[in-house]
Amino acid sequence: MTTGRLSLVEVRKVFTTLGSRTFLIVVASLGAVIAVAVGFLGDDQQVNAAAVLTVLGLMFTIAMPVVGVLIFTSDWQHREIGSIFLAQPRRSRSFVAKLIASLLVTALLLAAAAGIASVLSVGVGVLLQRPLIWTGLDEAVPQLLAGSFVGVLAGAALGAALQNAIGAISLCFLQTLLIDPLLGFVPAGVGPYLMTGSITSFVTGAGALVPFVTAGLLWLAAPLAIGLVRHRLGEVS
Amino acid sequence: MAGLSKSYGHTRVLNEVSFGVPAGSITGLLGPNGAGKTTLLRLMVGLGRPDLGEALFDGQRYVDLAEPTSVVGCLLDASAHHPGRSVSETVVLHARYIGLSARRAVGELVDVGLGPVLKRRFGALSLGMRQRVGLAIALLGRPTHLLLDEPMNGLDVETAAWVRDRIVSFARQEGGCVLISSHLLQELQSFADRIVVISQGQLAFEGGIEQTRNERSCIVLAPDTAGLLTALNAAGVGFAPPGPDGRVAVRASSATVGGLAHRHGLLIEELVPGDARALESFYMAITKGEFSPESGVPHGAN
Numbered sequence: 001m002t003t004g005r006l007s008l009v010e011v012r013k014v015f016t017t018l019g020s021r022t023f024l025i026v027v028a029s030l031g032a033v034i035a036v037a038v039g040f041l042g043d044d045q046q047v048n049a050a051a052v053l054t055v056l057g058l059m060f061t062i063a064m065p066v067v068g069v070l071i072f073t074s075d076w077q078h079r080e081i082g083s084i085f086l087a088q089p090r091r092s093r094s095f096v097a098k099l100i101a102s103l104l105v106t107a108l109l110l111a112a113a114a115g116i117a118s119v120l121s122v123g124v125g126v127l128l129q130r131p132l133i134w135t136g137l138d139e140a141v142p143q144l145l146a147g148s149f150v151g152v153l154a155g156a157a158l159g160a161a162l163q164n165a166i167g168a169i170s171l172c173f174l175q176t177l178l179i180d181p182l183l184g185f186v187p188a189g190v191g192p193y194l195m196t197g198s199i200t201s202f203v204t205g206a207g208a209l210v211p212f213v214t215a216g217l218l219w220l221a222a223p224l225a226i227g228l229v230r231h232r233l234g235e236v237s
Numbered sequence: 238m239a240g241l242s243k244s245y246g247h248t249r250v251l252n253e254v255s256f257g258v259p260a261g262s263i264t265g266l267l268g269p270n271g272a273g274k275t276t277l278l279r280l281m282v283g284l285g286r287p288d289l290g291e292a293l294f295d296g297q298r299y300v301d302l303a304e305p306t307s308v309v310g311c312l313l314d315a316s317a318h319h320p321g322r323s324v325s326e327t328v329v330l331h332a333r334y335i336g337l338s339a340r341r342a343v344g345e346l347v348d349v350g351l352g353p354v355l356k357r358r359f360g361a362l363s364l365g366m367r368q369r370v371g372l373a374i375a376l377l378g379r380p381t382h383l384l385l386d387e388p389m390n391g392l393d394v395e396t397a398a399w400v401r402d403r404i405v406s407f408a409r410q411e412g413g414c415v416l417i418s419s420h421l422l423q424e425l426q427s428f429a430d431r432i433v434v435i436s437q438g439q440l441a442f443e444g445g446i447e448q449t450r451n452e453r454s455c456i457v458l459a460p461d462t463a464g465l466l467t468a469l470n471a472a473g474v475g476f477a478p479p480g481p482d483g484r485v486a487v488r489a490s491s492a493t494v495g496g497l498a499h500r501h502g503l504l505i506e507e508l509v510p511g512d513a514r515a516l517e518s519f520y521m522a523i524t525k526g527e528f529s530p531e532s533g534v535p536h537g538a539n
Contacts (some may be wrong), residue, residue, distance in 0.1 A: 005333070005334075005336060006334065008333070009330060009333045009334055012330065012333065013330060016322060016323075016326045016330075017319055017321055017322050018319075018321025018322065018358070019321055074319065078317070078318065078319045078320065079314060079316075079317035080317055080318050080319055082279075082284055082313060082314060082317055083317065083318070083331060083374065084334065085283065085284060086282060086284070086305065086306065086311050087305070087306055087331060087334035087335050088334065089282075089283045089299060089300040089302075089305055090300070233286075235279075235284065235285040235286070236279065236284040236285070
């Protein structure tokens, strides 16, 4: 069985399972509302699609870790992992497939979000008779991409390590909304070496290499390694 | 299976268990709760790691098989699927995992009688329907071996009969090899060829089902029950009190009872050699009531 085939099955599961599908519908609906709201409430002379993408990027930074967590924890939580290991006893492959699926789902969602945001921005522009402009795309797009992909990987890593959806999602939110901001107050400039924001900053070209490496080891590499070991050696009850 | 051993902490769950399952046969895996049956089945297919020993399918470990699901089909936990997914999607996903088409998956579901509930959420299915879904998944890869853990627990009579018939057809007509754990001894006695008994983590018995039968007993039904009991008493033949249907379990061969009835001019409506509860008696003797309430040993988790 190829890892590619397994990855496609994992992607399919995200869209056909009630919980993750509901989550994606909520994210898409919020994205649409945001796009319309930014169009109506923004500059009264024009509609800026880049501004819509910037706000969507913020939402994706918070939402994508949840997708990563769900991809890595759902099978363990519902004891379906046994059936997967029966179909693919080489467990590392299913782990890699989940990782690839996390990235594929993110790419699909980003494409969908960009499409929806563009259509709605055009629609709002026509409705309000304002011109559509794209100023600031060079900043908005990298931020959206980096926030989404780093977010989904961080969620996948924590989900893999904890194998518990509630615990991993809680930790993701804590990390994004509380731990990262608090680390900014750590004296002697230590904070950036531990913040996930350092990973995103480096990817968008705004951050330094060393904090990217240390934060990447802490929030991505270490939990992924723990998750891989647990995935390979875990006994299915 | 050769010398399979497994411990959890200081508790030895399985101790050098070895036995074989011939092709074209149905082997019942018996043992009290906590004897290690489920652990044994999971170790066989790589869901746990044995401390010692290995289980081989056609000479290979499960984890080394190129296409494992085309060799071994497993039904180990019928409820272990996402409750929020539809029945058809549950099986289609498993078909995709092993490179089969959605059409094949749906066909398998229709074959196991789940055509009318394809769109229903898995979490909304009854236990019997979940067992059918599990069996459909186990049979998807057209395997030559089946491992089934308590597949008939909690099933209604109709579904249990359907599962039994499917297993029998898999072994007898398709030449498959079945290892099935069950607590339903009389059910198992009706279709298993061989039994393996695990007791306290060790192999307590391995052999043909015929070895468990007591040929020196029979069940008798006579219109004149009182006359039959009088004749048996007069001949000094032991028997159990008649059941509500009038049948009497007699501790003598059917030939002996037939001769006795002939001498006393008794009409016999039914004379069945062997004891319908022979496997249960045999099992109780082998396990010596392990984990029974009287033994004082607490129940273990399986």
